[in-house]
Amino acid sequence: MPKHNAPKINWTNINARITGIVEKITEQNFCIDVAHRILLELRRGLAWRNDLNLPVISSYWSRETMEHFKLNDYKPLLEREVFIDANYYSYLNLTETNKNNASSGETTYVVDLISDTTDTKRGDDLDTWMVINQDFQDNLKDLWMKDVLSYWIKEDKLVTRKKKVIKLEEYWNYEDYIYMIRVWDPELNIKIIFIVGTYDKYV
Amino acid sequence: MAKKPAGRAKRSVAASSSKAKTSVKGSGKAKSSKRIAYKQEYIKLLQKTNKTLTKEVKAIRKAIEQPRYSADYEAFPKEPTKSIAIPVKSPRTPQTGTVEDHILNILQDIEIQIRQRDMIFEELVSGSSKLGGFDA
Numbered sequence: 001m002p003k004h005n006a007p008k009i010n011w012t013n014i015n016a017r018i019t020g021i022v023e024k025i026t027e028q029n030f031c032i033d034v035a036h037r038i039l040l041e042l043r044r045g046l047a048w049r050n051d052l053n054l055p056v057i058s059s060y061w062s063r064e065t066m067e068h069f070k071l072n073d074y075k076p077l078l079e080r081e082v083f084i085d086a087n088y089y090s091y092l093n094l095t096e097t098n099k100n101n102a103s104s105g106e107t108t109y110v111v112d113l114i115s116d117t118t119d120t121k122r123g124d125d126l127d128t129w130m131v132i133n134q135d136f137q138d139n140l141k142d143l144w145m146k147d148v149l150s151y152w153i154k155e156d157k158l159v160t161r162k163k164k165v166i167k168l169e170e171y172w173n174y175e176d177y178i179y180m181i182r183v184w185d186p187e188l189n190i191k192i193i194f195i196v197g198t199y200d201k202y203v
Numbered sequence: 204m205a206k207k208p209a210g211r212a213k214r215s216v217a218a219s220s221s222k223a224k225t226s227v228k229g230s231g232k233a234k235s236s237k238r239i240a241y242k243q244e245y246i247k248l249l250q251k252t253n254k255t256l257t258k259e260v261k262a263i264r265k266a267i268e269q270p271r272y273s274a275d276y277e278a279f280p281k282e283p284t285k286s287i288a289i290p291v292k293s294p295r296t297p298q299t300g301t302v303e304d305h306i307l308n309i310l311q312d313i314e315i316q317i318r319q320r321d322m323i324f325e326e327l328v329s330g331s332s333k334l335g336g337f338d339a
Contacts, residue, residue: 010303017310024317025255031324056330063328121332 027066034082034183035062041086041181045196046113057111057121061192065183068107068190084183088176088199091140097191098126108191114198115139126193143198144172 038058046052065082094110101108111123115136123129149168181194 014306014310017314021310021313021317024321028317028320028324053330053332056327056332059324059327060332063324 030069031059031062031066033062034065035059037082037084038062038181038183041084042194042196045086045179045181045194048197049113052113052120060121061111061183064109065190065192072187072189082183082185084181086179086181089178089180090176091137091173091178093176093180094126094130094178094193097193098130101126101191106189106191108193110193110195112136112195114195123192140178140198141172144175144177147199148175148177 035055035058038061039054042054042058046054097108100106108126109123110126110129111120112129112133113120115133116124124132149171177198178195179197179199181196183192183194184190
């Protein structure tokens with residue numbers, strides 16, 4: 001085709017497509033980045049469980065996180081910060097989180113990778129999980145008493161952070177014993193808690 | 204329990220109170236240092252993304268400035284995945300096409316690549332979490 005007969009370039013169309021490409025790449029990179037960070041933490045915390053497909057779990061939750069970003073107000077993804085931390089927490093922390101949710105309207109999912117054998121990917125709403133998981137509490141209490149009670153009595157470490165006199169068998173509730181990985185954001189309306197273990201031994 | 208390190212229990216008691224506060228108020232020095240760390244991570248990610256996009260933009264610019272340009276640009280393989288059909292365009296001939304054709308071809312290549320990434324991620328997300336041994 002002679003050059004002067006060539007169709008004119010539709011810059012508006014090209015510009016719109018490039019904008020779409022940039023947006024999509026940003027989303028994908030966000031998902032990949034968050035999934036990778038979750039995966040690293042899960043690998044560290046779940047070295048004792050090689051029957052799980054951890055890449056599936058981490059990519060599922062990274063996408064859920066992004067969907068919540070979109071539902072919120074979908075500001076540019078890279079300006080936001082997603083925190084991921086892993087530490088020992090007490091059962092009290094879970095109940096406090098649950099209480100906070102009621103006031104803030106935040107959605108918290110708990111993915112119980114210790115005792116839940118039905119679905120380790122999608123997890124449960126924290127409120128529902130706490131209601132139906134009396135077994136988890138009982139197991140935790142038994143394990144704590146078996147694992148560390150005698151040791152802490154011997155070492156004279158039985159001081160609660162609230163300085164309250166409590167029954168010895170209730171102490172498990174206050175002690176940081178459950179290893180959790182938490183994914184959250186100060187402005188995001190989602191919090192994901194992966195319960196991955198206890199001190200040294202697992203339910 | 205002799206195997207449990209003595210420092211661990213002590214640390215955990217101290218950590219529990221600070222964690223409890225963090226979970227309630229969501230602020231503090233530790234969080235701000237985390238923020239900085241994550242910002243640095245994101246800057247790295249941005250730079251990486253920017254590098255990729257700059258490369259693509261350069262290719263488009265070259266195509267605009269040099270209609271006959273074809274060096275340094277290699278279209279990625281367009282074979283569809285086994286499970287999902289991907290629209291495959293006919294082989295492109297940059298030497299005979301117009302500038303617009305060339306630009307549109309490059310854009311189409313990028314878009315197909317993005318779709319492939321999407322599908323790979325989608326397959327991963329929808330997969331069973333209990334296939335076993337995947338991560339071992």
